[in-house]
Amino acid sequence: MNPKKVLIVSYYWPPAGGPGVQRWLKFVKYLPEFGIEPHVYIPENPTYPLLDEKLLNEVSSDAIIVKNKIFEPYGLASIFSKKKAKKISSGIIPNQKKQSFVEKAMLWIRGNLFIPDARVFWVKPSVKFLKKYLLENQIDIVITTGPPHSLHLIGLHLKKEIDINWIADFRDPWTTIGYHKQLKLSNWAKEKHKTLEREVLNTCDGIIVTSENTKKEFEKITTKPIDVITNGYDIEKVVKKPLDKKFTLAHIGSFLSERNPQILWQVLSELISENIDFANAFQLKLIGAVSNEVLESIANYNLNSFVNYLGYVSHEIALQEQRCSQILLLIEINSEETKCIIPGKLFEYMVSERPIIAIGPNDTDFEKIIKETNSGLFFNYSDKDILKTEILRLFKLYLECNLKTYPVGLQKYSRLKLTETLAKKLKVSSLDF
Numbered sequence: 001m002n003p004k005k006v007l008i009v010s011y012y013w014p015p016a017g018g019p020g021v022q023r024w025l026k027f028v029k030y031l032p033e034f035g036i037e038p039h040v041y042i043p044e045n046p047t048y049p050l051l052d053e054k055l056l057n058e059v060s061s062d063a064i065i066v067k068n069k070i071f072e073p074y075g076l077a078s079i080f081s082k083k084k085a086k087k088i089s090s091g092i093i094p095n096q097k098k099q100s101f102v103e104k105a106m107l108w109i110r111g112n113l114f115i116p117d118a119r120v121f122w123v124k125p126s127v128k129f130l131k132k133y134l135l136e137n138q139i140d141i142v143i144t145t146g147p148p149h150s151l152h153l154i155g156l157h158l159k160k161e162i163d164i165n166w167i168a169d170f171r172d173p174w175t176t177i178g179y180h181k182q183l184k185l186s187n188w189a190k191e192k193h194k195t196l197e198r199e200v201l202n203t204c205d206g207i208i209v210t211s212e213n214t215k216k217e218f219e220k221i222t223t224k225p226i227d228v229i230t231n232g233y234d235i236e237k238v239v240k241k242p243l244d245k246k247f248t249l250a251h252i253g254s255f256l257s258e259r260n261p262q263i264l265w266q267v268l269s270e271l272i273s274e275n276i277d278f279a280n281a282f283q284l285k286l287i288g289a290v291s292n293e294v295l296e297s298i299a300n301y302n303l304n305s306f307v308n309y310l311g312y313v314s315h316e317i318a319l320q321e322q323r324c325s326q327i328l329l330l331i332e333i334n335s336e337e338t339k340c341i342i343p344g345k346l347f348e349y350m351v352s353e354r355p356i357i358a359i360g361p362n363d364t365d366f367e368k369i370i371k372e373t374n375s376g377l378f379f380n381y382s383d384k385d386i387l388k389t390e391i392l393r394l395f396k397l398y399l400e401c402n403l404k405t406y407p408v409g410l411q412k413y414s415r416l417k418l419t420e421t422l423a424k425k426l427k428v429s430s431l432d433f
Helices: 019-034 053-058 073-089 101-112 120-137 150-162 178-182 187-203 212-219 262-274 276-281 292-300 315-324 336-340 345-350 365-373 384-399 415-430
Strands: 004-009 036-043 064-068 141-146 166-170 206-209 226-228 247-252 282-287 307-311 327-331 356-359 376-379
Touching: 004 019, 004 120, 004 150, 004 415, 019 036, 019 053, 019 415, 036 120, 036 415, 053 315, 064 120, 101 187, 120 150, 141 150, 150 166, 150 187, 166 187, 206 212, 206 415, 212 226, 212 336, 247 315, 262 276, 262 282, 262 292, 262 384, 276 282, 276 384, 282 315, 315 345, 327 345, 345 356, 345 365, 356 365, 356 384, 365 376, 376 384
Parallel strands: 004 036, 004 141, 036 064, 141 166, 166 206, 206 226, 247 282, 247 327, 282 307, 327 356, 356 376
Antiparallel strands: none
């Protein structure tokens, strides 16, 4: 039996770093085991804000990689400020009160002239290129994955022009994503986004989302079938380092301005001033891009001398640091829109064998996963006293060399198991083609 052929349209691909690349890099790794031949369409000359060259070693030898040139307006923006352009493209948006004129202008242009995003110029050349490629290679299914949501417009046009079998994969929501509020969208731009979102959701043949809350959100817009396939963890060969001697609380990944957990900084500051043993043992480990607002808050609570800021590191080193840290921090923005966000690092956290402290809004999808798997503790932004008590309890376990975690039910979040679920959906979908 010939394998089913699937074309994945993705902007993020090695050597891109950061969380956006992991989902389809791993799906593509395992799809051949389930009788599916993956073709991956990516930009030839992308502007990636983060690079991780080591991820090139993880690209499956079974994957057929197809490239086409892209025009990137971030390249033009960098003429005025390369640093600001890079930060904005990576999602680090300064607090509105502290934005410079250049930053405000960049955000307005990004939000109102490039809809749905700055990769929109890749749509037309991609449609022209792929119409020929799909027919010549007898592709059964096309999958577009966003953000950037411009990639869904590629699927939309292909569906209209050659009636492909098309699945839209949403790693994050579209119009309700938190940063939309910061893009200075005009009423016209807001409505344009909503119109495109409705058209994509109602034209595609199927939808994949990463959380139950996103599924509920989209069900209000479309009657198309929606499947929840979360992100997950892979079995990684990681060089094991000994546990940190310090009582380290580690945050791995981008620490955005809106994720700034004042409640945590206040608790840590109080524990340091009240408990000399805690002060002598504590260290805050930050790995990844951190916004100036977060760094300023840490300084305001007199925590600077306790910070070990490693900056952006490769995925391999990030995994090492996860597994040698005493406690892992997972912080999400305190808003209704972020209830559907399940940070990709959660799943790697869960198999690191280190306890998680998570802070976010009530009724989030990741709160349910943490509690269901017994992999850590969840707190909302009003739980200051409880948070303080629990950190002190964990510190005492650390002193006793008994700080451990006992997770359960993790297997269903393995990349292999998730790919099996995806493969079943693709085989059923291809019958309709």
